[in-house]
Amino acid sequence: MSEQSHKYFTTGEFAKLCHISKQTLFYYDEIGLLSPYIKEDNGYRYYTYSQYEVYIVIELLKDLGMPLKEIRNFLNNKTPIEAIQLLTSQLDEIDNKISKLQHIRTIAETTIKIIKEALEVDWESITVENLPERTLLISQHLRHATNRQYLNAVTDFIDLCNKHELYTGHPIGAILAEEEILAENFGNYSYLYTEMPSSIEKVSTIVRPAGQYIIAYHKGNDKEIAPSYHRIFEFVKEHQLAIKNFAYEEYILDEVAVNGAENYVTKIMIPIK
Amino acid sequence: MSEQSHKYFTTGEFAKLCHISKQTLFYYDEIGLLSPYIKEDNGYRYYTYSQYEVYIVIELLKDLGMPLKEIRNFLNNKTPIEAIQLLTSQLDEIDNKISKLQHIRTIAETTIKIIKEALEVDWESITVENLPERTLLISQHLRHATNRQYLNAVTDFIDLCNKHELYTGHPIGAILAEEEILAENFGNYSYLYTEMPSSIEKVSTIVRPAGQYIIAYHKGNDKEIAPSYHRIFEFVKEHQLAIKNFAYEEYILDEVAVNGAENYVTKIMIPIK
DNA sequence: TTAAAGTATATAGTTACTATATAGTCAATA
DNA sequence: TATTGACTATATAGTAACTATATACTTTAA
Secondary structure, three states: OOOOOOOOEEHHHHHHHHOOOHHHHHHHHHOOOOOOOEEOOOOOEEEOHHHHHHHHHHHHHHHOOOOHHHHHHHHHOOOHHHHHHHHHHHHHHHHHHHHHHHHHHHHHHHHHHHHHHHHHOOOOOOEEEEEOOEEEEEOOOOOOOOHHHHHHHHHHHHHHHHHOOOOOOOOOEEEEEHHHHHOOOOOOOOEEEEEEOOOOOOOOEEEEOOEEEEEEEEEOOHHHOHHHHHHHHHHHHHOOOOEOOEEEEEEEEOOOOOOOHHHOEEEEEEEEO | OOOOOOOOEEHHHHHHHHOOOHHHHHHHHHOOOOOOOEEOOOOOEEEOHHHHHHHHHHHHHHHOOOOHHHHHHHHHOOOHHHHHHHHHHHHHHHHHHHHHHHHHHHHHHHHHHHHHHHHHOOOOOOEEEEEOOEEEEEOOOOOOOOHHHHHHHHHHHHHHHHHOOOOOOOOOEEEEEHHHHHOOOOOOOOEEEEEOOOOOOOOOEEEEOOEEEEEEEEEOOHHHOHHHHHHHHHHHHHOOOOEOOEEEEEEEEOOOOOOOHHHOEEEEEEEEO
């Protein structure tokens, strides 16, 4: 080395310091992002401690999703003021990233909870249970919608859920009116719905009231749900009950946990008089 | 379409629903990650709502850094139990990601604070100020270290900081013993140090005591710090003061905020008797 | 002095897309 | 019914940020 008295890291040493590969340092040198302080005639690279500080900033910005080109452009023309501005704007970016991760966490937790519950119940069983009150976000009215209108409604409803970060991993369910049940038009849903933490202004919500509900399950494709409703009808007759208002259907096992519609499990909840 | 009565999304509609491009859906079909429910003879693709639920899981796992191949392998052989296991393991992954982001946030905040402070002071000024007590993490002793030993010490010290997530964006400073100052061996540091929130077991820390300190600044390369110390000596003489123990030097403007060593600013703090 | 360990360049491959060119299909209007 | 514009498809090339591999030179430690 030309300046033997100086304190320089070789490429390998500097790579270890940064916990990255030597190849990555070559690449960073090539694109002008982080070039060694000294490059000898034999091509050997030497880095200083200050460049480690720069690497820390590069890593920070990279982890926040900034492209290397932009990082390079910032570093090559930086002033203290610009550094403050950039880092300050990144603080908001970090906060967004954190709240997105917290949202993802909620979704994962809810999904786990639902699958676990699904594995614990006997899908053949029909029971009467007391359900607590729930606030439900609902779609536009669907009862007489064409396929096209139905698809648009699904899209709108999902956008609505995402817009307010209301999607918490709870599946999107469907509400079937008593008349449609009795007329055996099982595909003719009135609304889509999803559970929400609590009522939020400016969005249409309904309350699924607390009370006694028939809880039944349907295994298989939605389109072949009729036999499951027939089982419910028999149960109702046998126990001298009467259903009222709406049936609430939601997938508790779907493509997320099982393969193929024939293995899906739908939970059916119907309030009784 | 062969089954006109069914509720299918076209590729464009499904892409909008997922907020991704059509091209990405082609790609996901190609790699077998997410294929349409129906592919017509003319090549037209049709997707169902269930596939949106799958997309949500793909997006979740992708956002957590799982490669698409692994996601595909999971989805193709999934069971409810495996889905629970995977999602549960991802909860820890999410928590790690969140705490990493919080750490990055701390580093960014500290860096902003230091640059702001640096812009507020007059680098020519020499003052006497009362500094509060600080806990400092210190490196191994460096005073008579060779360059090689010095480089290893820097590496070890940085690893130590990272290991305990003790690096908070405070620069790494250096401690210079009184004897070395008086002998004008300004490069012969005793220790590296960095500020820590408070004492942590199992790591060597020292306390920089509260008290009166001379605060001076040096603009330019570390190697040319002598004139700045001479200014301090004059100040000491003029005000009939006496320095004691150690000088604490730290960069307040370095390659992170300015270009080139000639623009770096070092803050020098020396306790007085 | 020689072998191991380290350094370099050059080239190809990878992942998860994006962009572009070309062509077939569908649905609403003229 | 014809046609036009909005859609659909495939195929190919390009991109970012690396990683892997081959080949060759240099340094360092035995």
